[in-house]
Amino acid sequence: MSARLEAEHLYKVFGRRPKEAAERLRDGADREELRADGTTAAVIDASFAVAPGQIFVVMGLSGSGKSTLLRMLNGLLEPTAGHVRFDGQDLTALGAAELREVRARKISMVFQHFALFPHRSVLENAAYGLAVQGVPRAEREERAAEALRLCGLAGWERSWPDELSGGMQQRVGLARALATDADLLLMDESFSALDPLIRRDMQDQLLQLQRTLKKTIVFITHDLNEAMRLGDRIAVMRDGRIVQDGTAEDILLRPADDYVASFTKDVDRSRVLTAAAVMDTEPRGDEADCGCATATPDTPFGELCALGARVPHPVAVLDADGAVVGVVPPRRLVGALGDGPGAPEPCDSPREATDGKVTARA
Template sequence: MTKIRVENVSKVFGKKVAQAQDLVKQGKSKSEILKMTGATVGVYDASFEVEEGEIFVIMGLSGSGKSTLVRLLNRLIEPTAGQIYINGDDVSKMNKQQLREVRRTSVNMVFQNFGLFPHQTILKNTEYGLKVRGVPKEERKIKAEKALENAGLLDFKDQYPKQLSGGMQQRVGLARALANDSEIVLMDEAFSALDPLIRKEMQDELIELQQNMKKTIIFITHDLNEALRIGDRIAIMKDGKIIQIGTGEDILTHPADDYVRSFIEDIDRSKVLTAENIMVRPVTVNPEHDGPKVALQRMKEEQVSLVLAMSKTRELLGYITADDALRCAKEGQQKLLPCVQKEMNTVPHDLLLEEVLPIISDSPTPVAVMKDGKLAGVLIRGIVIEALAKETSEVASNE
């Protein structure tokens, strides 16, 4: 289900708006338009959709328009042109009362400073948004305690912010934001003021809390590593325009232009690419149906020394080497099932390449890649090494 739909949204600050928009169409830069018209292009012709339960990251350098764009979504900034839909309702056409209701019930915004009230307990801080919305006392207590439990902070509910570490205070702020029952959470550089260790912990907290609470989150950042770590999809902005939208893997493997390419050149792809990105089609036999001669013939055709044993429902049963197949043939076996070796390393399809490396380096056989309990592909040591070598050569060629 689409929670947010943005269609051709623009925001120009200042006068001569129409002239500024025409200059954008002509390919003039943001600074050129400012000199020629005195107007600043905040966002130009942005279009995208965000699905329910998705973490959608908008990233770019300072001045790219990312913070302006997120404020357009709930009309903290009024759009110059375009439509914004939340749950199918056109936010850009709402009156003040309708907009206030959307902000109160559907959309919650989180800024860099979570701003806990020092004179209130952790529980009262977490309840605050629910209290403003008029949620009954007992109900908001239950919801706040649940949010604190999800964040691992329930035992601290009666303490005050000054009694908690900085990182724990940030977790309280995050729990409060996610406890507010808003379907959509807008987070503008929420972790950028934190030191690196706490920042990573907060990213982990957000991912874990999201698994439990399934919010729809728009997350603004200037840090590509952060975007790749938490984002289901990423939109990269430059001078008010969206340059590319895609998954982390999409952006790393198929950058849209030189600007995006410059963003990703220093990224360690082993921390982003998954087993699914580098797996190859497995050579398989069905040992419940095929005999040893079929296995040997398949090995000969594919020029491999083993095949994977797979049921007709794509369940992995093990593997069979050429020696196994020859032994089966000499024993007069009509089916391969008695000769299947079942001990084989497997990895989930979304396991990061950096986590795959130690597994495949110690594995005597290729590693099977599994998705939803079914065989999806196979990892071969040489191909994994080739993928890393390719990255190294790309980095060297860019230096």
């Protein structure tokens, strides 16, 4: 599947002689060397591709460069070096007027702090992007009302932002982005200002909308649990660089380094893993005799444990055609919860075993 969005060797350097600094980074200089010269390297050699309909999550600690990276994707920040391509069009080659047109019609952004106009009604806020496009009032109000309905805000159209809870205000921001029918949504820590329960509700809302709308989404977060719940793929950033890019299972079971491993040590693996992530794709001896206990590659780990507890033999994992694609012996269930014996090894690739159809969401 061809990529919808591509970032190619992106650099963003703030300070004196940024292009020269980017060249120094290419030649092996590090962030601290540049900082000593009064230059800050916010993003260093970032490359990734996002497929159509995919949620691509970028996560990292504060100062890792993730928000700067996001703002280069729609031209709010000009890259010091590198390219951003959307549907094959090089956005970094566009002029200011062309970029504004792209942002108005093709790429929408959902901000962390709602960014609603207090003097506009909920409906007017949701319709704002369409007003910028010059859409006639009747049409934009109809489209905005539909977006509000999708976001669970039907009946609140004539209310004012200060009459809404924080979660409801964030839904208005999401509705505003959806109303423009943009192909790409950029979400900059959009749920991080919300209380935990409301935040989870918004995650549920986004996943529900995604099942229907199948938008291409880049989502920024510093919360690994949120990243693993939402992301089809996850990029982990550190000091301006992407240190790992993979599925939730990749990040959890095969961390690229100690830094990534430190993020994952407190994650509840049972809420992330699926049968595809822990199954043995090369059954041996009695492991191939799985009786009638079966699962699918996307069976959640919790259900898999319950199934495995009821039978004395390994659980068979069947694909959509009923063919056995792997088995899950008890040692795999135990090993997957930690780093002890029986944990899946790097050679056990769930993507290879299931043709890429791996589900990682809780």
